[in-house]
Amino acid sequence: MKLPISAELLDGCVLALLAQQDYYGYALTQQLQTTLPISESTLYPVLRRLKKQNCLETYDQPFNGRNRRYYRLTLDGTQRLAEIRQEWATYKQALDWLLEGNHD
Template sequence: MAIQVPTELLDGCVLGLLTTKDYYGYTLTQEVQRLIPISESTLYPVLRRLKKNGWLETYDEPFQGRNRRYYKLTTTGRGRLGEIQTEWQGFSTAITTLLGGKINE
């Protein structure tokens, strides 16, 4: 897929995944990459920004002698996800209409 994912949508994808369970960075990246071609170097700055905005929290868990940093959705993160989902509905409809060559007159 050659289409670049806008930052706002990438934020929504990450926040959406975290509604079901907490993920550590690598598995979160793998889940996003299953559907959207992004690199790890793309996702980690997104995670830092989402945390800085208060939409994510982190905690560490030991695993085989190392710590894994887990990301957890906050209440304000759920609110932000709702805003992105609402914005996406209108945007998606508009793009689908335009790509189909249909303009309401």
Template sequence: MSFQLGSSLLDACVLAVLVKEDTYGYSLTQQVREVMDISESTLYPVLRRLQKKEFLTTYDQPFQGRNRRYYRITASGIERYEELNKEWVEFKHKIDSVLMGGKQSE
């Protein structure tokens, strides 16, 4: 079964990975892929949008003779992640309640 995933949920997943550590695009894609079906071609516009909103910054580091672009979450990105996480918990609780026949999830 597939559910439509909105941009807010995708943003939350990207920011959640970056809260833990800086990472480069391919690694970030692989980590997000663990929870949702996403391609690199989908992820890079999300990264650019989050960077434009100043939730992320980038820096390059040499790796095997090439530069690898790393993404780092900013203070405003952490705030946005916390907002999205709170919204997710509330949304999940409501969905769980409906799916469980009106029972409150624990």
């Protein structure tokens, strides 16, 4: 996809994935990359921002002698995701109307 994604939509995508399950950073990047051209260096500031906004919390799990930091959705994150989904539905409907040309 060549269209840029806004920070708000990227937040929504991250929150939507974390609503399904907890992820550690690299696995979350891999999952996002199945749909969006995103790098780890782009994702980690998003995760820090969402954590600062109390949308996410973290916990560590040992793995092969190291710790993996997992991200989990909070209640605030669930509410923010609902807001973004509503905003997206309205935005998508408006764009569909414009781009599809069905203005009757």
